[in-house]
Amino acid sequence: MEPVVAPVTLLVPQPVGILRLSGDNLPDRIRPLFPALPSSLEHRHIYRASIIDEGNPVDDCLILYFEGPRSYTGEDVIEIHAHGNPHNIRHILSLLQRQGIRFARPGEFSLRAYQNKKISLLKAESLHRMISAPSYSDFQEAHTHYTASGSHPLFTIREDFLNLLALFFTFLDHPDEEEEALSELSPKVLAARIQTLDDSLSNVIKRTTKARRPYNGFSVLIAGHPNSGKSSLFNRILKDNRAIVSPIPGTTRDLLEGRLSFPFGDLVLLDSAGIRPSEDRIEQEGIRRTRQSFSRADCILWVACPDFPILPDPALLSKQEKPVFFLWNKVDLSPPSDPSLFHHLVSAKTRRGLSRLSDRLRCLAEDFYTSASSGSSTLDSDRQLNTLRSLRSAVREARSFLEKGQIDLALGALEVGRQVVDDGVGAVPYSDIYDRVFNLFCLGK
Numbered sequence: 001m002e003p004v005v006a007p008v009t010l011l012v013p014q015p016v017g018i019l020r021l022s023g024d025n026l027p028d029r030i031r032p033l034f035p036a037l038p039s040s041l042e043h044r045h046i047y048r049a050s051i052i053d054e055g056n057p058v059d060d061c062l063i064l065y066f067e068g069p070r071s072y073t074g075e076d077v078i079e080i081h082a083h084g085n086p087h088n089i090r091h092i093l094s095l096l097q098r099q100g101i102r103f104a105r106p107g108e109f110s111l112r113a114y115q116n117k118k119i120s121l122l123k124a125e126s127l128h129r130m131i132s133a134p135s136y137s138d139f140q141e142a143h144t145h146y147t148a149s150g151s152h153p154l155f156t157i158r159e160d161f162l163n164l165l166a167l168f169f170t171f172l173d174h175p176d177e178e179e180e181a182l183s184e185l186s187p188k189v190l191a192a193r194i195q196t197l198d199d200s201l202s203n204v205i206k207r208t209t210k211a212r213r214p215y216n217g218f219s220v221l222i223a224g225h226p227n228s229g230k231s232s233l234f235n236r237i238l239k240d241n242r243a244i245v246s247p248i249p250g251t252t253r254d255l256l257e258g259r260l261s262f263p264f265g266d267l268v269l270l271d272s273a274g275i276r277p278s279e280d281r282i283e284q285e286g287i288r289r290t291r292q293s294f295s296r297a298d299c300i301l302w303v304a305c306p307d308f309p310i311l312p313d314p315a316l317l318s319k320q321e322k323p324v325f326f327l328w329n330k331v332d333l334s335p336p337s338d339p340s341l342f343h344h345l346v347s348a349k350t351r352r353g354l355s356r357l358s359d360r361l362r363c364l365a366e367d368f369y370t371s372a373s374s375g376s377s378t379l380d381s382d383r384q385l386n387t388l389r390s391l392r393s394a395v396r397e398a399r400s401f402l403e404k405g406q407i408d409l410a411l412g413a414l415e416v417g418r419q420v421v422d423d424g425v426g427a428v429p430y431s432d433i434y435d436r437v438f439n440l441f442c443l444g445k
């Protein structure tokens with residue numbers, strides 16, 4: 001395949017910057033830039049060589065060589081370790097591009113590994129989860145799937161599903177009275193088996209949905225009336241003057257995101273446009289986004305203050321199964337008439353009550369991450385999660401046909417399920433493969 005290159009390390013100042021290349025006949029491609037390289041490179045050997053641009057030395061590099069097909073992608077793979085100044089790395093990238101080596105797309109190395117049958121689709125997804133896991137226990141589970149792919153929950157479910165299908169065929173091939181033992185295989189028995197499968201699908205879906213929540217971080221929305229001091233609190237909690245603060249109501253219009261990193265995971269703080277009736281089209285859009293964030297956030301801080309001593313519209317909070325705290329801000333100006341309505345009395349100006357509030361948010365975030373780690377049997381990607389959801393719909397449909405005595409239609413629904421589960425373990429249509437799996441990967445992987 002045509003040679004590609006991508007940085008494996010970030011383009012920031014650091015001791016070493018690594019570029020990864022993959023393609024056919026790579027040593028010949030890069031030799032004009034590294035004249036000191038031997039005429040033949042050995043698999044899994046490291047070479048030290050200077051990169052030369054029109055006679056001028058550019059940098060001293062280490063070069064690692066993996067000869068195809070004994071490499072990650074199945075093609076020749078070379079890693080160039082250079083000094084990690086981002087300008088240097090960009091310059092080396094441009095020199096490589098001059099040699100006809102194009103910039104790789106995110107995930108293109110893994111896509112090639114998949115195309116060259118070096119890794120299965122499920123392995124690729126386990127790998128992606130290993131890289132992006134929000135906790136060590138999540139990493140460990142992904143690693144287990146990667147190294148012992150038989151342990152993957154999709155395989156277990158596929159086995160259970162195929163056994164159910166086999167039972168169905170046995171039933172169809174041996175109508176009732178024919179044999180004593182088989183007569184026990186009634187539509188009722190089959191429906192019970194479908195229910196058992198449905199239960200285990202639902203369990204894995206539930207566990208995975210929970211385990212995948214931390215991938216977006218624990219989000220805390222700060223909402224309230226304009227001018228109640230939301231942006232001031234946002235800045236104080238982040239200890240950074242990120243948001244514009246002003247006495248003019250309606251200052252914040254976009255959702256603003258700030259992150260606090262803890263060992264257990266990130267807390268994502270969201271500042272929002274104050275909610276009020278408004279004729280201004282831009283402000284209306286900001287308010288729409290705030291309202292939308294109520295259902296997405298993991299925790300809500302509602303800010304009231306002496307000028308706007310109002311609690312949120314109950315409709316905004318209905319069906320929200322998440323912690324909601326009522327904050328009374330600007331307590332330095334005056335306390336609320338009924339303090340029992342508020343969980344925290346704070347002042348963004350004097351910092352009163354803020355360390356207690358920050359500690360509380362930190363505890364909530366820690367609980368969120370700890371409770372999300374289910375320990376075992378979760379899927380590696382949203383694609384796999386969707387596979388199980390589609391499979392569950394198919395088996396539910398089969399069950400309902402069965403209950404109406406429509407055996408042929410039930411079988412049809414199970415055939416759909418079989419296609420879904422086959423796609424799930426790896427037979428995804430080729431044209432979809434990049435969009436559905438590999439473009440989620442980071443550059444250089």
Ligand SMILES: Nc1nc2c(ncn2[C@@H]2O[C@H](COP(=O)(O)OP(=O)(O)OP(=O)(O)O)[C@@H](O)[C@H]2O)c(=O)[nH]1
Binds near residue numbers: 228233253273346
């Ligand atoms: N006295 C006092 N003033 C505060 C406090 N917090 C914020 N303010 C002032 O209140 C005004 C509004 O503050 P912001 O943080 O911009 O309020 P906001 O809720 O983000 O407002 P919008 O972005 O318009 O929705 C500013 O003049 C702040 O200096 C506080 O605790 N005490």
Ligand SMILES: [Mg+2]
Binds near residue numbers: 230231243271
């Ligand atoms: Mg604001």
